Structures are given as structure tokens and as C-alpha cells.
Amino acid sequence: MRDYRSQYMIVDKTLLCKAFLETKHKVIRLCAPSGIGKTFNIDTLKHFFAAVSKYDMPYLANREFGRRIPLPEHLDSKVARTERMKLFHNTLLLEKAPKFFEEHFCHYQ
Secondary structure, eight states, X not given: OOOOTTSOOOOOOTHHHHHHHHOSOSOOXXXXXXXXXXXXXXXXXXXHHBOOOGXXXXXXXXXXXXXXXXXXXXXXHHHHHHHHHGGGTTOHHHHHOHHHHHHHTTOBO
8 A cells, every 4th residue: 555645746726716706605714624725725815816016026036145125115016927927837727717817817906
């Protein structure tokens, strides 16, 4: 018998974004045991729907030799959106629902 506990598996949960927006319910409650991915699911929704802000600057651009440097006064939203889009590269959502992706990606406050 093979032991799968020592192996890692990536589960693409990006289609949750489409299901979330298409639901008829006004309130959604996420209940699951510890370690199932509730926080990951919420972060996925946030990164997909939320408009870019100055906090979307790439991690490395905000670091200099391990110390924090000031965020720029003006955000280049095109650059920030491109950086965030890297999170969704090769995902099921982009593959199966490209029109939905373009219509809703980074469009909400």
C-alpha cells in the first residue's frame, strides 16, 4: 500500500470564484475542519475579485536586503494587475471560463 501522506498535491480551487458569483445566496458560510483550506479559499476570492491597490506591488519590489522599503506613492495598476494575474496562470478558471475571468478579474472594490 502506498503512503500518500508524505506527498504534496495541488488542488485548483479557482473555479470557486465563478461559483461564488453565480450563486443565488446572499450569504455563504464556510464550515470545514481545520486544514481543509477555508483561508486559502477566501484569499483566492480576494485576489481574484478585489481591485488592485498599492499593496499589490510585487513582494520583492517592497523588500531591500530583508528590510521593508516604502511603498510608492502612485501605483502602476497595469503592473500590479499583471503581477496578480500570475497567481491565476494555468488555472482551471482561466482555462474553462476566460470570458468570466476577463469580465470579473480585479474589478471590485
